[in-house]
Amino acid sequence: MPPARLSRTLLAGLIAAATTSAFAAQAAAPDVSKRQxxxxxxxxxxxxxxxxxxxxxxxxxxxxxxxxxxxxxxxxxxxxxxxxxxxxxxxxxxxxxxxxxxxxxxxxxxxxxxxxxxxxxxxxxxxxxxxxxxxxxxxxxxxxxxxxxxxxxxxxxxxxxxxxxxxxxxxxxxxxxxxxxxxxxxxxxxxxxxxxxxxxxxxxxxxxxxxxxxxxxxxxxxxxxxxxxxxxxxxxxxxxxxxxxxxxxxxxxxxxxxxxxxxxxxxxxxxxxxxxxxxxxxxxxxxxxxxxxxxxxxxxxxxxxxxxxxxxxxxxxxxxxxxxxxxxxxxxxxxxxxxxxxxxxxxxxxxxxxxxxxxxxxxxxxxxAPAAPQKVGARTDKLENDTTLVWEANQEPDLAGYRIVWRETTAPFWQGAKYVGNVTEASVKLSKDNYFFGVQAVDKDGNVSPATYPVPKR
CATH class of the missing domain: 3.40.630.10 (Zn peptidases)
Known part of the structure; x- marks a missing residue:
């Protein structure tokens, strides 16, 4: 098999695997809207x-x-x-x-x-x-x-x-x-x-x-x-x-x-x-x-x-x-x-x-719910339209992962959310110029912490 073809095949496989993993992570997200x-x-x-x-x-x-x-x-x-x-x-x-x-x-x-x-x-x-x-x-x-x-x-x-x-x-x-x-x-x-x-x-x-x-x-x-x-x-x-x-x-x-x-x-x-x-x-x-x-x-x-x-x-x-x-x-x-x-x-x-x-x-x-995430930061080490947030890992044994929430700068309450899994860094395709962000911790039952506002982090 020619190397170029192999490269394309491997790339397609990697993309498919990443997409599958992303969908799996999203599917595994706890239901945060249910009544406990x-x-x-x-x-x-x-x-x-x-x-x-x-x-x-x-x-x-x-x-x-x-x-x-x-x-x-x-x-x-x-x-x-x-x-x-x-x-x-x-x-x-x-x-x-x-x-x-x-x-x-x-x-x-x-x-x-x-x-x-x-x-x-x-x-x-x-x-x-x-x-x-x-x-x-x-x-x-x-x-x-x-x-x-x-x-x-x-x-x-x-x-x-x-x-x-x-x-x-x-x-x-x-x-x-x-x-x-x-x-x-x-x-x-x-x-x-x-x-x-x-x-x-x-x-x-x-x-x-x-x-x-x-x-x-x-x-x-x-x-x-x-x-x-x-x-x-x-x-x-x-x-x-x-x-x-x-x-x-x-x-x-x-x-x-x-x-x-x-x-x-x-x-x-x-x-x-x-x-x-x-x-x-x-x-x-x-x-x-x-x-x-x-x-x-x-x-x-x-x-x-x-x-x-x-x-x-x-x-x-x-x-x-x-x-x-x-x-x-x-x-x-x-x-x-x-x-x-x-x-x-x-x-x-x-x-x-x-x-x-x-x-x-x-x-x-x-x-x-878990405690609100600590040391939440918004990366500012490069110019980009995406927003990348980082935070310190929670210690609760029933932690499932984290959500990034956002709203327009004129909105009083959160308008959007994305479950990103049990990670300590994630990006969203929204500009920090135009939105306010927060990070919430989520447990396996779907209990959600208050959001933590990110500070600039280089």
């Missing part, structure tokens, strides 16, 4: 009736002001936190969930008039996969409450929406999810001191940073109780999810400078967490919209996710679509036939259950 049975079951177990019972019990303590009574068994923040702890211990009995107090003494400040113990109630569900158990996802609600005067620690402050709604959601998540297994660790936290300056959350986030904890994502649930606006409109079909882009600061770190230089202002780790949460939440809670808001929080306001953001963690906040300020931070009263105050009759327990289900879907999908 474990997640579906956990979501279905969320109960609006239990959430209502939790909220009414929290309201029954009269006030949960951070400086309120701690000795009574029936009134004040001390009774409230002891009940929260005992309830989490009761519903977690026989599971791996561990319930503890996390506390410190605040010496005082603008909203604390005397040394006060600030106590978080923390329920931890350890991950079952050795390679993933150090990766943590935190979800919180604050159980303290207030009236018009933030220093008034004796008046009745029911706090049914702000934030018994978030506290009840976290308790319900903990009680349901404790009976399921997840690769990564879940931390269910009810915090105090939010109304006095985000004190409990700041203490926890600062300790996490100091101790080097791997918090891969944080959800804050604050004011998720009402589906009615102040003008009477009802909207029980969506929740706002606030997600920070470029963090504010006097100085810009090298990593942040690279993000901005490459146009990635909309690709912070928090925005990636929000994209993932929206996708998973809407997949498992049909007909319900997760409305991502490109702000850290409501206009010039803040919540318990803020200290996590300040410590460099990805953190987002869930809040109802339309706040009614007649039932928030108000002294209890009736004026001209109008009732003011944060009372349970203004909560929509079925709505809270929907938001809780979105949380469960997001947390479960995060804790079952």
């Amino acid at each position: 049975p474990e997640i579906e079951k956990a979501v279905s177990e969320i109960s609006a009736k239990r959430i209502e019972a939790y909220i009414r019990k929290l309201v029954s303590f009269g006030t949960r002001h951070t400086m309120s009574d701690t000795s009574s068994d029936t009134r004040g923040i001390g009774a409230a936190r002891r009940w929260i702890k005992s309830e989490l211990e009761r519903c977690g009995a026989g599971t791996r969930m561990q319930v503890t107090y996390d506390s410190y003494v605040d010496q005082g400040g603008p909203r604390i008039s005397r040394p006060t113990e600030v106590v978080n109630v923390v329920a931890t569900l350890p991950g079952t996969q050795p390679e993933s158990k150090d990766r943590m996802y935190v979800v919180s609600g604050h159980y303290d409450s207030r009236v018009t005067d933030v220093m008034n620690d004796t008046a009745d402050a029911p706090g049914a929406n702000d934030d018994a709604s978030g506290t009840a959601a976290v308790m319900e998540m903990a009680c349901v999810m404790a009976r399921h297994n997840f690769d990564a660790t879940l931390v269910f936290m009810t915090v105090a001191g939010e109304e006095q300056g985000l004190l409990g959350a700041k203490h926890f986030a600062d300790q996490a940073k100091k101790n080097g904890w791997n918090i891969a994502g944080m959800y804050d649930n604050d004011i998720i109780g009402s589906s009615h606006a102040d003008d009477g409109r009802k909207d029980d079909g969506q929740v706002r999810l606030f997600a920070q882009g470029v963090p504010p600061g006097k100085e810009m770190s090298e990593a942040l400078r690279t993000l901005v230089t490459t146009g990635g202002e909309n690709d912070s780790i928090t925005r990636q967490l929000a994209r993932h949460t929206k996708e998973q939440g809407e997949r498992y809670v049909k007909g319900f919209k997760v409305n991502v808001i490109y702000r850290t929080d409501r206009y010039l306001r803040g919540g318990d996710h803020s200290p996590f953001l300040a410590n460099g963690y990805a953190a987002v906040r869930f809040t109802e679509p339309n706040e009614n300020f007649d039932h928030q931070h108000q002294d209890l009263r009736t004026e001209n036939g109008k009732v003011y105050g944060d009372l349970p009759e203004f909560d929509d327990f079925n709505y809270i259950a929907k938001v809780t289900k979105v949380n469960v879907a997001g947390l479960a999908s995060l804790a079952l």
